[in-house]
């Protein structure tokens with residue numbers, strides 16, 4: 129029991145936030161969990177959250193790894209995904225007839241671009257020791273213009289069936305394709321962790337790079353590697369996003385998603401200054417953010433003020449989960465416990481005195 | 491003389507998940523006394539002082555300072571009330587300057603501006619004989635100097651109580667004497683000093699009283715003069731220590747034709763060692779001797795490529811090999827236990843298990859993770875072998891006592907079974923019982939064919955285990971001692987003279 133609570137303690141925050149949101153939603157309407165079948169696919173609040181959070185979930189995984197190893201965040205992810213997806217769109221558009229092969233090759237091509245962008249950030253951070261945020265600021269600033277150039281200064285439209293299926297549903301499959309792709313991606317990440325020492329290496333580098341080096345791990349390589357993985361994550365997220373949208377809008381695609389990704393990492397119970405990490409936490413964190421966004425919509429809060437509500441919610445969340453409050457809560461709990469003990473003890477002694485008194489009467 | 495009690499602790503208990511670190515312990519500190527706190531690794535010494543200073547909150551018990559009950563919530567409060575503390579793990583900021591480290595964050599800071607701060611720091615450094623400049627960055631100081639700076643920071647001339655948790659672990663004799671002189675001065679002023687160490691000679695030299703803890707429980711309080719060393723040890727361990735003189739030193743059989751395991755020619759590194767030659771035979775235990783700053787650790791690091799290698803040539807078993815990174819050294823069968831446990835050794839948030847398997851896992855490869863079961867078996871094996879006190883292999887290493895952390899790092903290297911293992915201060919912070927165990931282990935490993943290089947500030951420990959000592963001075967090898975020359979006085983002489991009267995071969 130003790131062991132159980134220990135190994136899941138980092139998930140307490142995201143899970144309790146999610147529970148809170150579910151309760152709010154159930155109060156608002158008891159049909160929150162209702163799922164309906166439309167044209168052979170599931171729809172409803174929950175499927176919508178899973179659908180909407182796809183890109184965020186994938187990017188949060190990359191963000192978790194980058195944060196853990198480099199002790200900083202990559203803020204160029206949304207922009208990078210815009211570039212990779214621009215390349216994908218261009219490849220698809222230049223093909224006369226769009227077949228599954230076209231899409232796959234286009235996707236692989238965008239992965240190569242993602243790797244390249246990741247390598248760019250990764251080199252700055254690992255070799256030149258630039259702070260991750262500063263390093264990724266370069267792409268963040270200039271990236272959307274690059275995507276705009278690739279687009280040929282247009283906003284190209286992806287009008288083929290396969291793209292439509294990837295962005296919505298494949299006929300005959302009841303679950304929306306982005307949800308499936310996300311699950312597959314998570315599964316691949318799980319396999320990666322199972323078959324390699326990625327976790328041990330990344331955590332060691334993030335906690336104590338000196339010790340890592342003296343035990344044969346090259347911190348530079350590991351930090352670089354996390355940025356490469358981030359590159360793949362951006363390519364996949366860009367792929368899903370552009371197929372969902374059906375057109376490539378280089379200005380607004382995945383705009384400011386890095387904020388939510390960083391937040392997902394934090395809600396997931398991860399330290400933003402590196403070290404031990406939990407991918408599971410970040411994934412739950414990402415779904416929680418999507419749920420929060422949709423809850424605010426569902427509560428019919430005015431779109432103009434929705435951001436304020438979100439900010440307030442996040443502030444409360446961060447304060448509640450901060451180490452200061454956590455230590456305070458722990459101490460308070462301890463005090464309650466000792467107080468209870470001291471309450472129960474006098475009772476016993478009171479009992480024994482009455483017992484003695486009775487005896488004396490005898 | 492009846493002296494007045496300044497600090498009294500009654501029935502103190504403190505538990506951590508899985509361990510009762512303190513179990514109704516009483517402790518009393520009198521004015522103007524030096525009170526040694528003794529016990530094995532994990533006995534609860536550091537926890538006791540952290541309970542005083544408010545790093546940890548006690549579960550039960552009462553602490554009074556000059557009759558007033560106290561209850562510090564943070565270590566700064568203790569400092570403000572005149573309790574200066576040097577913790578076991580140096581808690582300074584590596585990228586601040588020496589002067590900043592000495593004064594920043596101190597409440598009754600005697601300084602108002604930077605110029606004055608540097609002047610004051612300079613004076614204090616001089617008076618304690620610390621070889622550092624106030625404006626120097628802390629990272630550029632050796633571990634020993636950092637330890638002295640931590641002491642300088644804690645010593646406030648106004649303080650009532652000074653707590654020193656293993657302050658001498660990386661100091662050599664000279665510095666220990668400087669520290670003792672300072673302690674005696676403070677004592678004469680009526681400061682009560684709590685002193686924790688694993689060096690018994692130091693306890694008998696300086697302390698007035700000794701309190702012994704064992705497994706979180708109080709064994710007793712004794713006048714130092716009323717105890718013998720043997721008695722003290724048996725109180726700490728709960729049984730009698732095996733006679734260490736019985737350890738039989740291992741003499742390697744070296745014939746002229748045998749190929750050395752390791753041969754370095756003209757090795758040098760960015761840390762500034764002069765190019766040196768170094769040969770290690772199979773099954774040999776040798777050691778680097780010298781004063782602090784003589785280049786012992788730097789030489790060891792040059793062999794392992796822990797610092798950037800700037801020149802030289804290495805042969806392993808006669809074959810020329812390239813060693814430019816620690817990984818290459820590891821792959822050639824070289825291991826290196828670093829001097830700075832906190833900075834270079836432990837990965838503090840990771841479990842004891844991960845810390846033990848780390849190196850072997852890296853050698854095995856990125857794509858070949860051990861199964862959890864296998865890792866657990868390795869960890870359990872070494873926890874047992876080295877008697878590591880931990881609630882479970884899953885516990886983060888940072889919650890272990892200092893000595894037990896050291897054992898974990900040692901286990902990490904033993905698990906890889908290297909051909910040539912360099913141990914830089916392997917017994918730092920380790921209790922007397924375990925020290926003997928480690929010395930025995932070194933000799934046993936050599937008997938099995940492992941070659942070891944042993945670096946220690948304790949000369950007797952080196953003499954007991956090494957068949958050959960390489961003497962260093964000013965980052966240069968100045969001589970070598972072996973066989974009958976290996977006596978404590980000889981070694982001291984050579985170190986002091988810088989090897990003038992010996993032939994180098």
Ligand SMILES: Nc1ncnc2c1ncn2[C@@H]1O[C@H](COP(=O)(O)OP(=O)(O)OP(=O)(O)O)[C@@H](O)[C@H]1O
Pocket residue numbers: 506507509510511529530531532533534535536537538578879880881888889890891892893894919921
């Ligand atoms: N923060 C912590 N969390 C969990 N357990 C702890 C923590 N600090 C200490 N312990 C445990 O409490 C016990 C006593 O530790 P302590 O550090 O007081 O030992 P010590 O006597 O100072 O030993 P050493 O000589 O090795 O420094 C150990 O079993 C240790 O594992």
Ligand SMILES: [Mg+2]
Pocket residue numbers: 535536537578655891892893
């Ligand atoms: Mg200790």
